[in-house]
Amino acid sequence: MLRFIFLFGMVGSFACPLFASKSNGNEPTEKALYKASGCIACHRMTLDHIGPSMLAVSQKYANDPNGASMVLDSLKNGAKGKWGNNVMPPQSHVSDHNLQLLTNWALTIKDSPHLESWQKAELVTQESNTVLSTDPPLDAKYSLPENRVGTVVEVKDEPIVYRTYLPGASSRAIAVGLPGGISYAFDAKLCKLLYFWEGGFLDFEKSWTGHGGWYSKLMGTKIFEAPANFPLRMGSKQSPVVKFVGYRTDGKLPTFLYQINGLSVEETIGFDADNRTIVLSFKVSGAEEPIYFDPGQSSSIWSSDDAVEQKGAWKVHPEKRKNFSFLAQVK
Numbered sequence: 156m157l158r159f160i161f162l163f164g165m166v167g168s169f170a171c172p173l174f175a176s177k178s179n180g181n182e183p184t185e186k187a188l189y190k191a192s193g194c195i196a197c198h199r200m201t202l203d204h205i206g207p208s209m210l211a212v213s214q215k216y217a218n219d220p221n222g223a224s225m226v227l228d229s230l231k232n233g234a235k236g237k238w239g240n241n242v243m244p245p246q247s248h249v250s251d252h253n254l255q256l257l258t259n260w261a262l263t264i265k266d267s268p269h270l271e272s273w274q275k276a277e278l279v280t281q282e283s284n285t286v287l288s289t290d291p292p293l294d295a296k297y298s299l300p301e302n303r304v305g306t307v308v309e310v311k312d313e314p315i316v317y318r319t320y321l322p323g324a325s326s327r328a329i330a331v332g333l334p335g336g337i338s339y340a341f342d343a344k345l346c347k348l349l350y351f352w353e354g355g356f357l358d359f360e361k362s363w364t365g366h367g368g369w370y371s372k373l374m375g376t377k378i379f380e381a382p383a384n385f386p387l388r389m390g391s392k393q394s395p396v397v398k399f400v401g402y403r404t405d406g407k408l409p410t411f412l413y414q415i416n417g418l419s420v421e422e423t424i425g426f427d428a429d430n431r432t433i434v435l436s437f438k439v440s441g442a443e444e445p446i447y448f449d450p451g452q453s454s455s456i457w458s459s460d461d462a463v464e465q466k467g468a469w470k471v472h473p474e475k476r477k478n479f480s481f482l483a484q485v486k
């Protein structure tokens with residue numbers, strides 16, 4: 156709920172005519188509006204994605220006196236066939252005023268002094284498979300058109316990772332779809348697993364169009380809900396300070412990178428289908444103090460070869476602090 160208030164509060168404030176100033180490609184207002192309106196699900200500044208880059212748009216219409224009105228029309232009514240086979244749905248969740256601001260802004264991008272830095276940043280993100288960010292962008296990173304039936308994305312042979320809005324998550328949720336009909340939600344704000352579901356992956360209709368809310372719909376039933384507590388504890392500190400760093404997708408599964416009290420943690424979350432077991436694997440570097448894992452109030456049965464249970468929490472064996480796993484059995 157908080158997120159809604161935040162998001163609409165933000166979009167609402169852009170309706171103020173004060174901001175209708177001339178764009179230079181870096182107006183914080185327009186850039187934030189572009190982000191808040193969900194455009195970055197399909198667009199990048201300098202690289203083509205599901206839709207054309209804003210740079211390509213500004214170049215295409217540079218000498219076209221009707222450019223602005225055509226682009227505005229695409230945003231209001233949707234577009235297809237001008238750039239390729241992908242469709243842009245009508246951006247009707249954005250006010251006419253803000254669509255006009257976005258149009259004017261998009262057409263100036265080729266002259267922006269920030270082009271080079273945007274391009275560098277986007278190339279780095281594209282080339283390395285590490286998405287480093289404290290505020291990961293909403294994106295549709297993996298082969299959207301091939302895996303898509305309408306707005307429903309299906310998982311094929313490889314895990315897929317999406318930043319999207321998910322029910323019951325903060326605004327920084329990461330959805331992971333595994334082959335075999337198992338998916339889970341990781342919260343990049345809380346740096347923890349939220350839940351697992353079984354069935355299909357996600358329907359992005361609402362998050363792409365904004366109609367009826369921004370949440371992607373889970374196409375299945377929940378099979379695991381993580382308790383509210385943060386499960387890892389280092390030493391005697393009761394409330395750990397956690398900070399998300401990014402995620403890496405070099406293996407079969409994504410690895411989430413974050414810090415607890417300044418120590419680097421890598422977490423990989425998988426599912427053992429034969430034993431119907433969730434597998435949480437952690438790598439912690441430089442831990443001098445004991446590490447505890449508290450699964451919280453959970454209906455699942457937890458186990459680990461790398462720790463001993465003590466009064467409901469688990470204490471990781473000192474020699475396993477660098478690399479340990481916990482398993483949770485689901486029904």
Ligand code: HEC
Binds near residue numbers: 212
């Ligand atoms: C679901 C994906 C998606 C979203 C969300 C989206 N776009 Fe698009 N956009 C596209 C596609 C695909 C095209 C190319 C359509 C075509 O080929 O005609 C496009 C085209 C455009 C164009 C070029 C239009 C033209 O007439 O040539 C602009 C400018 C644009 N988008 C800006 C935006 C802005 C601003 C937002 C957010 C308010 C946005 N888009 C949201 C997918 C999307």
